Amino acid sequence: TQLLEQSPQFLSIQEGENLTVYCNSSSVFSSLQWYRQEPGEGPVLLVTVVTGGEVKKLKRLTFQFGDARKDSSLHITAAQPGDTGLYLCAGVIEDSSYKLIFGSGTRLLVRP
Amino acid sequence: GAVVSQHPSWVICKSGTSVKIECRSLDFQATTMFWYRQFPKKSLMLMATSNEGSKATYEQGVEKDKFLINHASLTLSTLTVTSAHPEDSSFYICSASDFDINTYEQYFGPGTRLTVT
Numbered sequence: 001t002q003l004l005e006q007s008p009q010f011l012s013i014q015e016g017e018n019l020t021v022y023c024n025s026s027s028v029f030s031s032l033q034w035y036r037q038e039p040g041e042g043p044v045l046l047v048t049v050v051t052g053g054e055v056k057k058l059k060r061l062t063f064q065f066g067d068a069r070k071d072s073s074l075h076i077t078a079a080q081p082g083d084t085g086l087y088l089c090a091g092v093i094e095d096s097s098y099k100l101i102f103g104s105g106t107r108l109l110v111r112p
Numbered sequence: 113g114a115v116v117s118q119h120p121s122w123v124i125c126k127s128g129t130s131v132k133i134e135c136r137s138l139d140f141q142a143t144t145m146f147w148y149r150q151f152p153k154k155s156l157m158l159m160a161t162s163n164e165g166s167k168a169t170y171e172q173g174v175e176k177d178k179f180l181i182n183h184a185s186l187t188l189s190t191l192t193v194t195s196a197h198p199e200d201s202s203f204y205i206c207s208a209s210d211f212d213i214n215t216y217e218q219y220f221g222p223g224t225r226l227t228v229t
Contacts, residue, residue: 042118045220104155
């Protein structure tokens with residue numbers, strides 16, 4: 001069974017601070033995605049990383065895929081209250097099913 | 113593009129009744145649709161994978177007779193919760209993909225909140 005562990009589970013920070021969320025597994029994924037979810041809504045895709053070692057930037061968000069394609073990180077610079085939400089990583093397993101395995105989630109609260 | 117809708121957005125039903133949730137891909141044909149369940153403050157848990165015209169594949173521990181999935185067309189999949197009980201109360205989310213074009217993009221619906229009284 002593939003498991004994706006995220007850490008921390010909950011993070012409360014002050015506006016302007018930096019933070020990093022980690023997503024780790026013992027399994028190899030063909031690609032990994034990061035989502036943000038607001039309460040009562042479906043998850044919204046932020047980024048997809050495919051190549052080991054790949055780094056992608058989305059404004060103040062930086063995503064990295066581990067060299068071995070087993071782990072990933074999300075770094076937010078100068079967090080803003082609008083960044084508040086549930087952040088989920090999800091890996092596509094390496095078989096023909098294309099199933100997404102979701103991480104345990106990180107709940108971020110950015111205080112003004 | 114790549115919009116997925118769900119209907120209803122929320123539903124309240126009595127124990128013992130059945131409720132159907134629809135998932136539609138509005139501007140693309142979905143060869144595959146996935147159904148997820150999410151408990152409060154928890155992550156998404158995959159329930160089943162459905163391919164158009166074939167039987168759904170259920171994840172371990174998910175009762176196929178309890179959660180009936182039908183994927184009758186390339187734009188519509190339905191999840192029917194049969195003989196609902198309060199423990200079935202949850203947030204149900206679907207996603208849709210066209211894996212003939214893109215091997216890893218899933219487009220998520222807005223979710224359906226089910227409350228069983």
